Amino acid sequence: MRLPTIPDLGNLSGRSVLLRADLNVPLHDGEISDDTRIREVLPTIWMLGEAGARVRMCSHLGRPGGRPDPAFDVAPIRRRLSELAPGPELLDNLRFDPGEEAGDPVTAARLAAGHDLFVNEAFGACHRPHASIVGPPRLLPSAAGPLMLAEVAEILRLRRGPRRPFVVVLGGAKLADKLGVVKAMCTMADAVLVGGAMCFTFLAAAGHRIGSSLYDPERVGDCRALLNGGYPLHLPEDLVGLGPGGRIGDLEGGGAVRQFGADLPDGWLGADIGPGTAAFFADTILDAATVFWNGPLGAFEDRRFAAGTFTVAEAIAETRAHTVVGGGDSGAALAVMGLAGSVSHLSTGGGASLELLERGDLPGLAALRESAERLSLPTRELEDIA
Numbered sequence: 597m598r599l600p601t602i603p604d605l606g607n608l609s610g611r612s613v614l615l616r617a618d619l620n621v622p623l624h625d626g627e628i629s630d631d632t633r634i635r636e637v638l639p640t641i642w643m644l645g646e647a648g649a650r651v652r653m654c655s656h657l658g659r660p661g662g663r664p665d666p667a668f669d670v671a672p673i674r675r676r677l678s679e680l681a682p683g684p685e686l687l688d689n690l691r692f693d694p695g696e697e698a699g700d701p702v703t704a705a706r707l708a709a710g711h712d713l714f715v716n717e718a719f720g721a722c723h724r725p726h727a728s729i730v731g732p733p734r735l736l737p738s739a740a741g742p743l744m745l746a747e748v749a750e751i752l753r754l755r756r757g758p759r760r761p762f763v764v765v766l767g768g769a770k771l772a773d774k775l776g777v778v779k780a781m782c783t784m785a786d787a788v789l790v791g792g793a794m795c796f797t798f799l800a801a802a803g804h805r806i807g808s809s810l811y812d813p814e815r816v817g818d819c820r821a822l823l824n825g826g827y828p829l830h831l832p833e834d835l836v837g838l839g840p841g842g843r844i845g846d847l848e849g850g851g852a853v854r855q856f857g858a859d860l861p862d863g864w865l866g867a868d869i870g871p872g873t874a875a876f877f878a879d880t881i882l883d884a885a886t887v888f889w890n891g892p893l894g895a896f897e898d899r900r901f902a903a904g905t906f907t908v909a910e911a912i913a914e915t916r917a918h919t920v921v922g923g924g925d926s927g928a929a930l931a932v933m934g935l936a937g938s939v940s941h942l943s944t945g946g947g948a949s950l951e952l953l954e955r956g957d958l959p960g961l962a963a964l965r966e967s968a969e970r971l972s973l974p975t976r977e978l979e980d981i982a
């Protein structure tokens with residue numbers, strides 16, 4: 597894939613650059629609990645500053661729902677940013693404006709006004725056609741920043757011909773969002789290992805009893821078709837269940853915890869893969885040459901159901917394979933275990949990395965390419981950069 601890069605924008609001296617970043621950091625009581633996303637974009641800010649550009653930044657923060665909400669004020673990020681990289685101004689939370697998520701061209705024009713150039717570093721938001729993602733490239737010469745280029749190159753390398761065996765581990769809750777990538781990976785990977793809440797729709801489709809586990813009745817048919825497609829798709833063969841009356845995250849609230857095979861009794865909720873499945877997943881990961889992982893294998897925030905996710909995370913840290921982890925809650929699980937530094941690439945964008953893996957392109961990337969085409973600006977082949 598070709599993309600315009602910052603050097604392709606020409607001389608930056610004295611020019612005003614709008615930098616779309618992903619500063620969507622976790623906040624607890626107004627305090628930033630993890631400033632990784634701020635730190636990651638610092639080299640881009642320095643690079644633009646050294647080239648003589650004036651930088652204004654914008655980002656979304658949380659889900660304020662299209663109106664100002666003090667709980668999602670970017671003031672704590674502004675403070676942190678001014679300590680780490682004095683200079684750039686940070687605009688208000690983009691999602692205070694309903695036009696942002698609606699992709700409103702008026703919102704985009706307001707954002708772009710007063711700037712000469714646009715740089716996108718918000719990989720994690722590029723799968724959404726939001727105003728700040730697709731709008732400025734229609735109005736300003738635009739480029740992908742180095743963070744974005746690294747993210748895109750990593751994921752596209754998986755699509756192009758990864759070293760084999762290529763093993764994909766998928767978990768988490770959102771089957772509706774992830775079915776497309778399961779499908780795509782079934783034809784690309786040597787093994788697709790499915791756990792997390794999303795495995796129960798597959799188990800139901802395979803005729804197993806899933807008790808009270810989370811599942812998506814509308815997608816049982818799609819899951820059955822995949823299971824019958826002759827793909828290297830692996831479901832859990834044992835499970836950890838939470839008994840009637842229990843609640844995930846409520847350790848004192850009762851509810852027994854027991855191991856089962858692939859069938860659960862009525863009233864029991866499947867909350868983690870069992871130890872046999874975790875061991876099989878770990879062995880498969882250890883024998884792989886390339887691994888992609890997205891989504892926890894169980895409700896890992898509750899320590900009774902963390903073992904499956906932790907076993908997989910340890911195998912991913914230990915394997916000699918090239919390992920790419922697709923952000924979100926899987927990244928959080930790695931961080932909790934102190935293993936975030938043990939993977940080859942930890943993506944900042946969960947949804948974006950999945951969609952790029954599935955489709956090979958994203959609305960935010962297409963917007964940058966179209967911008968360069970329209971203005972006849974140069975672009976670079978990603979393979980030549982990485």
Ligand code: ADP
Nearest residue numbers: 768769770792793866867891894895924925926
């Ligand atoms: P990611 O952010 O990594 O893409 P998701 O957001 O799709 O992952 O899902 C993560 C959530 O899924 C976690 O909060 C986890 O507790 C939950 N989860 C995983 N497995 C189960 C399960 N078996 N039952 C209930 N919740 C689960």
Ligand code: MG
Nearest residue numbers: 768924925946
């Ligand atoms: Mg998530």
